[in-house]
Amino acid sequence: MDGRSFKREIARRVFAFELNKATHKIESGDRAVQVLLPTGVSCNRVFIVGVLLDREETRPDSDFWKVRISDPTGVFRGFVGRFQPDALESLLKIEPPEIVAVVAKIRLFEGDTTTVVTIRPEVIIPVEREVRDYWVIETAKHTLERINRMRKGGNELVELAWQVYEPDLDYYEEKVKEAVRTLLDQHAMVESETEARESEEPEEVSEEEEKAKAEESEVESWEGEEELEGVEDIESVEREEDWELEDIDEFEFEEEEWDLRDILGE
C-alpha cells in the first residue's frame, strides 16, 4: 500500500433514471474514479433496493452474469462475476423476479457514440418489501436535496453538473415525486386488499405495472446496449480494475490500536 488514504466511498442513493443519464467521469490522483451525477455530486458506489428482473450468463460457463434491477423510475444494468464472490454466490440462489438490496460500484463504458453506466454489485441480497419502500422514500429525499442544491448553485461539482448536463430540474423533481406516488398507490392497494381480501389480484397488477414502466423507460435510456455489447473483452477490462478495488475494501487496520473502549468507560 502506498500510503494513500483508504477512506471508504459513500453509497449514494440515486434512482435509475438519474444514474443512467450520467456520462461524466471525474478522475483525481488520490481517489477512485467517480461518476458525476446530473444533480451535482460525485458517485463511486450506490445502495439500491429494487426488483431483480433477470440474470443471464453472458457466455455459457463464463460465470459472468448480466443483471437488470428495476426501481420505480427505470432499470439499473450491471454485471456480476467471479471477482465479487459473495455477490455471485447469492445471485445464483435468487430466482427472479425478487426484491433485492444491492451495494454496487459504478462503471462507465465509453463507446464511440454513447456512454453507458453499469453497476458492479458487491452485495446482492433478497430483502423484504418494507426495505424497498423505505429505499424509495430515502432516495427521493436525497435526490430532492441534491436538486435544491443545484438550484442554489455555488459548489464546484454543482457548477460542473450544470455545464455537463444542463438538467431540467423540474422534470427531475417530477420523476422523483412520481416514484413516491407509485409507492403510495401500491401501499393503498395492498392495504385495501388486506382489509377487503377480495379485490382482484391487486398485487399482481402493481408488479406488472412496475415492470411495464421499467420496460418503457428502458427504451428511453438504453440506446447504449449495442455499444456495450461491442466493448471488447469487457471481462478482462473489469478484472484488472477490480483487483485494485478489492484490495482497498479488504484492507483492515488492526482494530486494537484504535479501540477506545477504555476511555469510553466500557
Next chain:
Amino acid sequence: MGRIEELTEEVVRLFKNSGYEVDRRDVYNRLKLLIEEFKVPEDEAMRTVKNYLMKELDVSREQLIMESPLVKVADIKAPGQWVSLKAKVVQLWDSSSPNVSQVGLIGDETGIIKFVIWAKANKPQVEEGKCYLFANVVTDSFGGRMQVNVNRNSRIEEIDEDIQLPPKELEIVGALIAIQQNSGLIKRCKLCNRVLTKGVCPIHGQTESYDDLRVKGVIDDGENYYEVILNEENVRDLTGIGLEEAKEIAMENLDRTAVLSELKNRLLGRYYRLRGMRGQRYLLVSEIEFLKADVRKEGEEILGG
C-alpha cells in the same frame, strides 16, 4: 520608525518566529534599494527579499508561515496541510519508536485525532486531560486515518480553556451495506480477548480460546458511513441467533462460516436505527433495531413539500 524600518522589522520577526536569525542591516538595505531607488511596489519588494532569504537559509515557504490557520479537528481531511488547533489531550500511548517523543489522541468538540510529537521537534511534554494550542502542525494520513504531526516548527502552548470533546454517544439511521471479515462465530484468545486469525492470537500465538459472536460492519446513510461492531446481544436482539444458536448452526453444517452466511442473509441490505459510542474508528453499538418507518406519512410529506 519609517516605513522601510517597519517592513524590515516584519521580515526579521517572521524569520525569528520560525527560528532563524537574519541580518537586520542586510534586510534594510535590500528593501531600501528596491523601494526607494527602483520604485518597486512594497509587496513585491517584500516578496523578493523573503524569497532571497529563504534561499539563503534553505527554508521552505511552509516553514515560514507565521501562524497556520486555526481549524477544528473535523476540518482536517487532507494530508500535508499546515494548521493550528486548540485541543485537549485525550489519551497518551506508549511510543515504541525512539523517533517519537509522544503519541496519542487529541480532540475538540468536532472530533478526535491522532497526534505524533517527533523527538526531533524538541517540545515539552503534554499531559493527558490538559488543553493546548497546537500551532503550525502538519496533517498527515496513516493507514487511512488522518493525524497531525508536531515538528520543530510547531509550537505547543498550554491554554486556560476547557475544550469539550465530541458527544460520545450518537444515534444514526442507515443501511448495513457490508459485513467485514472476522465477523460471525469467532474465537478469542483467553489471555487477551483478541480475535484469533486462523486459530492464532496476534500476541500470544497458539493459545486457548473461547467462542464469541459478533458482526463488524458498515452502516451507510448516503452522506456518511460508520464502522460498527455488534456484540452477541445486539446480534441476538436482531436475529434471534445468540452464541448457543450460532454454535448449533455451525455444528449442523459442520462449518463455522455457515453462521456468517446466515447473518449476512438476515442483516445485510436492511435499514437500522442504532445508538452507540464513538471510538476512533468503530462505533460500539449499545442499541440497535430494524428501522420501522411510516412510509405513507413520509411519502405524503415529500409530495406535499
